[in-house]
Amino acid sequence: MTSPNKTHPFPTAESCEEAFYQAIEDADLDAMMAVWSERKTMSCIHPGAPMLTELDDIKESWRQIFTMADTIRFKRYAHSISAEGSLSIHHLREDVLLLDEVVNTVIVTNIFKQEEDGWKLILHHASAEPDLEEFEAEIEEVNAAFSSLSPPSPTLH
Amino acid sequence: MTSPNKTHPFPTAESCEEAFYQAIEDADLDAMMAVWSERKTMSCIHPGAPMLTELDDIKESWRQIFTMADTIRFKRYAHSISAEGSLSIHHLREDVLLLDEVVNTVIVTNIFKQEEDGWKLILHHASAEPDLEEFEAEIEEVNAAFSSLSPPSPTLH
Numbered sequence: 260m261t262s263p264n265k266t267h268p269f270p271t272a273e274s275c276e277e278a279f280y281q282a283i284e285d286a287d288l289d290a291m292m293a294v295w296s297e298r299k300t301m302s303c304i305h306p307g308a309p310m311l312t313e314l315d316d317i318k319e320s321w322r323q324i325f326t327m328a329d330t331i332r333f334k335r336y337a338h339s340i341s342a343e344g345s346l347s348i349h350h351l352r353e354d355v356l357l358l359d360e361v362v363n364t365v366i367v368t369n370i371f372k373q374e375e376d377g378w379k380l381i382l383h384h385a386s387a388e389p390d391l392e393e394f395e396a397e398i399e400e401v402n403a404a405f406s407s408l409s410p411p412s413p414t415l416h
Numbered sequence: 417m418t419s420p421n422k423t424h425p426f427p428t429a430e431s432c433e434e435a436f437y438q439a440i441e442d443a444d445l446d447a448m449m450a451v452w453s454e455r456k457t458m459s460c461i462h463p464g465a466p467m468l469t470e471l472d473d474i475k476e477s478w479r480q481i482f483t484m485a486d487t488i489r490f491k492r493y494a495h496s497i498s499a500e501g502s503l504s505i506h507h508l509r510e511d512v513l514l515l516d517e518v519v520n521t522v523i524v525t526n527i528f529k530q531e532e533d534g535w536k537l538i539l540h541h542a543s544a545e546p547d548l549e550e551f552e553a554e555i556e557e558v559n560a561a562f563s564s565l566s567p568p569s570p571t572l573h
Contacts, residue, residue, distance in 0.1 A: 386543035
């Protein structure tokens, strides 16, 4: 199958998003880069990683990911879509699977823009979501540590 | 000063965003909640925390943050704004300061929606941004570990 590119643009934000995840599952760097806008204000944030804003850096990051793991699969759970005119915001939770096992849960904000040559991805903001129970236990620990460290400060409020 | 509320709506996405950060700096829970939409598909993700989608949970999270630290200040660096009609997407990097010291750098996607009673925040997606050099050193370690663990797999590509 020919990867979508400038002569095969994405007619909808949804088709662009499908191609994005398919490119990851196929570890297909050309297909991945066909999804991205080339405008100057794009941004790609992998979980726990710095913000990437240059197309070359974004490409290199996916190249590294595809080299390290070529069996990534996703289960995606849409939380919300907000769309107006040439903007479409997709907010979702993903289970990331390696060898059919969930290794990470990720919260993602994907933003698509309709450009002259079809819909493109302009922002991918992904961050790892902790297990809720573990997170709450951690917060309790921090609260306890904070309480024991801070002297009473009746003048603060 | 009276906090903006339903009778003092935010006329622009920018004024809503300013109020959001002012509410954090003032540790003002009422001002914070005046910023948020009450629609069903909102989402708030604090760095390293689970996705919160219920107004009560979002309020409780800010209450905890304001209890733990009431001297939060920000230096904000806008990366991009994409706006169309009633949607406005603000993507930025923040230095978080406690007692005038940068304790964290955070990447944020804030999404505002113009509703009947003015602009409201519908999505706040924040994630910690690592130091670039430390991150690259970590990636090299992971790559090295991966190379040493994986047997050659000539059939994979």
